[in-house]
């Protein structure tokens with residue numbers, strides 16, 4: 360402690376006994392002004408470190424759900440509907456309630472993944488809920504590898520996938536599903552149908568091809584609780600491939 364004329368002074372600002380009255384520990388050894396500045400500085404540091412911790416936790420939750428890198432920019436608000444028909448689908452998707460299944464059909468690059476990813480980002484960042492985002496083939500591989508690497512049974516791997524509050528399956532395309540894919544999809548759809556847990560699903564297929572590919576038992580469960588698009592259980596985005604378009608534009 361500095362001394363001025365044998366009087367105690369605040370070590371921070373040097374103010375004298377008219378303001379600074381030293382008190383025994385644990386009282387702070389500075390004047391009330393300096394102490395309140397010190398406290399707000401300390402709170403600010405704590406707030407910044409809480410923010411960093413929250414940000415890291417959020418990034419970890421997003422990565423665990425399967426979203427990282429490019430996906431993080433695919434927010435609902437950054438989606439630009441390329442056609443009037445796509446705008447109609449976009450407006451319905453914006454009203455989505457996270458309780459129904461949501462199915463979007465369309466060509467590769469039509470923006471299906473962007474819309475679904477936007478919904479997942481909102482679900483995780485604003486509602487703090489767990490999700491899993493994967494392709495059907497990725498999900499089937501993950502299902503087998505979770506079981507293999509963790510030495511767990513396939514049942515517990517299934518439980519992990521099935522326990523996510525929201526499950527997004529991207530691009531079941533028009534090829535014939537493998538037996539493993541069909542069986543996993545059937546079990547997941549049935550499990551979620553029983554518990555009223557939603558699935559977001561995109562497919563690079565026409566409505567007819569989609570129904571034919573998945574078959575009636577899966578489709579009837581998916582469609583029963585589906586978010587309606589103008590009376591249909593799916594939205595259809597169908598326009599020129601914008602990834603290809605921007606590639607062509609860039610080359611010109």
Ligand SMILES: [Zn+2]
Pocket residue numbers: 369370371372373374389390391392393394
């Ligand atoms: Zn002071």
